[in-house]
Amino acid sequence: MEKTQTMSFLKEVSQVPGGEGVNLCIQCGTCTASCPSAKIWEYTPSEVIAMVRADMRDAVLSSSSMWCCLSCYSCTVRCPRDVEPTSLFHALESLAIKHGYKPKNTTTPVMYNSFVKSIKKNGRVSEFQMMMGYYLSTNPFSALGMMSVAWKLLSHGRMPLSARKIKGKKDLDKIVKKLNEVRGAQ
Amino acid sequence: MKSYTYFPGCSSEATAVGLDVSSRSIAEALGMELKELEDWNCCGSTPYGSLDELEAIAVAARNLALAEKTGLDLVTPCSSCFVTLSKARVHMMEKPQLKAKVNQALAAVGLEYKGTVKVRLLIEALMSDITAETITSKVKKPLKGLKVAPYTGCQEVRPRFGFDHPENPIALDTIVEAVGADAVPYPSKSKCCGGSAVIAEEGLCIELMYKLLDDAAKNGAECIVTPCPLCQMNLDAYQAKVNSKYNTNFNLPVLFVTQLIGVALGLKQDKLGLKKNIVNPNKVLAKYL
Numbered sequence: 001m002e003k004t005q006t007m008s009f010l011k012e013v014s015q016v017p018g019g020e021g022v023n024l025c026i027q028c029g030t031c032t033a034s035c036p037s038a039k040i041w042e043y044t045p046s047e048v049i050a051m052v053r054a055d056m057r058d059a060v061l062s063s064s065s066m067w068c069c070l071s072c073y074s075c076t077v078r079c080p081r082d083v084e085p086t087s088l089f090h091a092l093e094s095l096a097i098k099h100g101y102k103p104k105n106t107t108t109p110v111m112y113n114s115f116v117k118s119i120k121k122n123g124r125v126s127e128f129q130m131m132m133g134y135y136l137s138t139n140p141f142s143a144l145g146m147m148s149v150a151w152k153l154l155s156h157g158r159m160p161l162s163a164r165k166i167k168g169k170k171d172l173d174k175i176v177k178k179l180n181e182v183r184g185a186q
Numbered sequence: 187m188k189s190y191t192y193f194p195g196c197s198s199e200a201t202a203v204g205l206d207v208s209s210r211s212i213a214e215a216l217g218m219e220l221k222e223l224e225d226w227n228c229c230g231s232t233p234y235g236s237l238d239e240l241e242a243i244a245v246a247a248r249n250l251a252l253a254e255k256t257g258l259d260l261v262t263p264c265s266s267c268f269v270t271l272s273k274a275r276v277h278m279m280e281k282p283q284l285k286a287k288v289n290q291a292l293a294a295v296g297l298e299y300k301g302t303v304k305v306r307l308l309i310e311a312l313m314s315d316i317t318a319e320t321i322t323s324k325v326k327k328p329l330k331g332l333k334v335a336p337y338t339g340c341q342e343v344r345p346r347f348g349f350d351h352p353e354n355p356i357a358l359d360t361i362v363e364a365v366g367a368d369a370v371p372y373p374s375k376s377k378c379c380g381g382s383a384v385i386a387e388e389g390l391c392i393e394l395m396y397k398l399l400d401d402a403a404k405n406g407a408e409c410i411v412t413p414c415p416l417c418q419m420n421l422d423a424y425q426a427k428v429n430s431k432y433n434t435n436f437n438l439p440v441l442f443v444t445q446l447i448g449v450a451l452g453l454k455q456d457k458l459g460l461k462k463n464i465v466n467p468n469k470v471l472a473k474y475l
Binding site for chain 1: 196197199200201202203204225226227228231232233234235236237238239240241243244245247248277281284287288290291292293294295297340341344345346352353377378380381382383385386387388390394419423424426427461462463464
């Protein structure tokens with residue numbers, strides 16, 4: 001841990017899978033101009049990259065910005081320097097979680113957590129469990145607004161309430177456990 | 187008959203059951219043998235990768251290692267699974283140290299990932315191995331006169347694993363024409379629908395969907411086709427919400443492209459999961475069913 005904290009933020013980001021391209025950015029703004037969700041970002045995509053380069057760890061990791069990425073890869077296709085901003089924003093999300101930041105103004109991390117919880121429980125995603133988990137840990141009343149959509153999916157046989165567990169669930173647990181041992185040892 | 191290992195993806199058991207059913211049916215009719223990967227797990231998914239990329243790669247790697255044993259190409263109909271599995275594969279190919287860590291983890295259950303399995307999208311396999319000409323030769327009910335907006339979405343083409351142009355893809359247009367229908371000009375064909383962000387950022391995503399539906403309607407489309415589970419679910423299940431927010435009256439059926447192909451091949455409705463569609467496609471397809 002001590003090693004991570006003394007390392008510069010820029011260096012830490014560049015060492016996460018997907019964060020390698022951060023040093024290549026020339027601040028042309030193509031990513032921001034191409035982003036379908038840029039208007040809801042706290043700092044725009046190109047601003048976030050500039051902030052990482054300026055080593056603004058706290059401001060970046062506590063912001064809701066990267067959580068607004070829709071993973072549509074428009075920026076990645078258009079970036080003239082192959083920064084791969086989509087992967088970079090995923091890397092920033094993972095660092096925010098790793099260091100315990102809880103960004104305000106976005107419930108996307110809660111949704112992602114609920115999603116991954118469902119995978120860890122069954123080996124596959126149960127969309128129903130994922131949505132229930134999300135609404136219960138954010139605002140259960142907001143689920144009311146979803147009732148019309150949920151009912152349509154349910155009544156068309158597209159939202160089974162029970163989850164199917166894979167046979168190799170224990171194997172999957174072992175893989176994840178071993179991975180974290182290997183990672184921790186280094 | 188060419189054989190493939192088939193990876194249905196989690197949505198095949200829920201929101202995208204129509205994609206799974208229709209994929210299996212048209213594959214059979216077109217001479218592709220799809221052998222489901224035994225006891226597959228989640229592909230790794232975008233949310234997992236955002237929270238912990240390395241763990242997500244290891245989860246994906248169990249599938250890749252299992253698939254590798256079959257010696258066949260791994261084919262998935264899901265755009266998102268395609269991206270996630272491809273991403274894991276490329277990370278392990280480009281970073282030997284990362285691959286070594288993942289293999290240490292896989293060894294705990296007696297698996298090993300060598301890096302030989304090919305990850306392919308069903309639509310790409312249809313275009314490359316079966317070809318549009320063969321599809322046309324097997325059409326029993328040409329969809330003459332049907333105006334279709336070919337909506338590729340982002341995942342299938344945009345990340346560096348795509349097989350088509352990242353912003354102006356043409357594979358769907360080719361398929362639509364191959365079954366006798368008309369592909370209308372659709373400038374939004376590779377724009378994002380918002381994906382799973384619709385749960386946490388509904389307002390933004392409803393706006394993106396409005397633009398997609400409006401573009402299809404303005405170009406005279408009677409229906410939209412897409413290969414992507416998320417695009418289909420969003421445009422189908424949220425269409426009424428778009429209508430109430432934007433005071434519009436879109437009534438555009440959103441078909442999986444595999445369903446469209448199936449109709450043209452003369453397959454029965456229940457083999458294509460058409461009853462799972464929320465915006466009822468029967469009126470638009472009445473002439474051809």
